[in-house]
Amino acid sequence: xxxxxxxxxxxxxxxxxxxxxxxxxxxxxxxxxxxxxxxxxxxxxxxxxxxxxxxxxxxxxxxxxxxxxxxxxxxxxxxxxxxxxxxxxxxxxxxxxxxxxxxxxxxxxxxxxxxxxxxxxxxxxxxxxxxxxxxxxxxxxxxxxxxxxxxxxxxxxxxxxxxxxxxxxxxxxxxxxxxxxxxxxxxxxxxxxxxxxxxxxxxxxxxxxxxxxxxxxxxxxxxxxxxxxxxxxxxxxxxxxxxxxxxxxxxxxxxxxxxxxxxxxxxxxxxxxxxxxxxxxxxxxxxxxxxxxxxxxxxxxxxxxxxxxxxxxxxxxxxxxxxxxxxxxxxxxxxxxxxxxxxxxxxxxxxxxxxxx
Numbered sequence: 013x014x015x016x017x018x019x020x021x022x023x024x025x026x027x028x029x030x031x032x033x034x035x036x037x038x039x040x041x042x043x044x045x046x047x048x049x050x051x052x053x054x055x056x057x058x059x060x061x062x063x064x065x066x067x068x069x070x071x072x073x074x075x076x077x078x079x080x081x082x083x084x085x086x087x088x089x090x091x092x093x094x095x096x097x098x099x100x101x102x103x104x105x106x107x108x109x110x111x112x113x114x115x116x117x118x119x120x121x122x123x124x125x126x127x128x129x130x131x132x133x134x135x136x137x138x139x140x141x142x143x144x145x146x147x148x149x150x151x152x153x154x155x156x157x158x159x160x161x162x163x164x165x166x167x168x169x170x171x172x173x174x175x176x177x178x179x180x181x182x183x184x185x186x187x188x189x190x191x192x193x194x195x196x197x198x199x200x201x202x203x204x205x206x207x208x209x210x211x212x213x214x215x216x217x218x219x220x221x222x223x224x225x226x227x228x229x230x231x232x233x234x235x236x237x238x239x240x241x242x243x244x245x246x247x248x249x250x251x252x253x254x255x256x257x258x259x260x261x262x263x264x265x266x267x268x269x270x271x272x273x274x275x276x277x278x279x280x281x282x283x284x285x286x287x288x289x290x291x292x293x294x295x296x297x298x299x300x301x302x303x304x305x306x307x308x309x310x311x312x313x314x315x316x317x318x319x320x321x322x323x324x325x326x327x328x329x330x331x332x333x334x335x336x337x338x339x340x341x342x343x344x345x346x347x348x349x350x351x352x353x354x355x356x357x358x359x360x361x362x363x364x365x366x367x368x369x
Contacts (some may be wrong), residue, residue: 021096021100025096025100026093030092033092034085041081102124103131105122105135109142122135122138166195170192170195173188205332206332217258217260217261219257219258220256220259221254221256222254222255222367224255224262224266224295224364225253225288227266228250228270228295229248231263231267231269232246234267239274242274242275242277242282243280244299245282245284246274246286248287249286249287250288253288253289253290253294256367257344257364261340261343261344265362269295269297272333272337273286273299273360276299276357277299277301277357278301282301283299284297284298284299285298290366293363294362294364295361295364296361297359300355300356301356302356302357303354304352304357306351308352309358312358313334313338341364344364345365348361
């Protein structure tokens with residue numbers, strides 16, 4: 013935004029310091045003058061040449077007062093300029109850092125030394141903001157690269173299949189259509205997952221009272237055929253859990269958690285435990301499965317990250333399941349906790365603010 017250039021803050025502070033100093037000096041001189049006048053006779057013209065009298069005192073006092081005021085003016089301007097410069101030096105460093113951040117350099121930090129005051133609190137808050145911005149930008153860049161890679165894969169497969177069909181017109185088209193349908197379905201699922209993730213990040217939803225237990229029950233009923241197909245047993249427990257948020261997003265959260273627990277489970281005789289309730293943890297989902305190292309668990313919520321050794325099949329998803337869960341949880345001002353179970357599998361807890369209405 014273009015604005016007309018005005019006086020600098022340093023000049024304003026300098027003039028303010030000098031003005032207050034001049035005012036204080038003038039008040040002091042006025043007080044001395046008024047105090048002296050009370051004890052000095054005033055007669056005109058009889059006492060004109062008799063000392064002391066007000067006429068003679070004024071003649072002696074006025075030049076000295078003028079000299080003092082001139083000294084205070086110079087001293088106020090010079091001292092105010094120096095003091096204002098020292099006071100505003102931290103603000104200059106913060107301004108320089110802001111310009112560097114505006115030009116795209118988020119790695120710079122102010123690191124203002126000294127004890128805590130208003131400027132140092134501002135600098136520390138700005139450094140913390142830069143840390144979050146740098147991490148957020150890096151995460152988005154990594155996400156964009158991974159999304160481009162994931163979207164490019166089905167498109168490249170489709171082009172290869174079409175090239176093969178064009179070179180061999182007599183080839184059976186039934187198999188080609190089935191493979192193209194599968195590839196296209198995966199691309200659509202990935203696109204819808206990206207849109208869901210973007211919607212949760214923007215928090216563009218209307219909050220309403222939602223019973224999380226009913227949402228989880230709906231998600232379990234939807235995925236029960238998949239669990240039966242894989243031989244996974246689902247055990248649910250809990251009570252009415254009122255929360256405030258979007259029913260559609262919370263249903264997506266519960267569906268992703270249950271789907272993840274079913275797909276990434278033991279090959280046979282796996283189990284999923286689901287519990288809802290009022291308290292610190294509104295929803296917990298645990299499942300049996302392969303043992304995971306604690307170091308690998310934090311990466312599972314990153315987009316397109318999957319656990320090492322996890323079987324990839326038609327139901328494995330697009331690598332955004334837990335990333336969407338994390339985004340939806342944060343959009344509802346909640347907390348997501350993921351731990352590796354000692355016996356294998358994961359334990360996931362979702363903490364959401366309870367609905368008071």
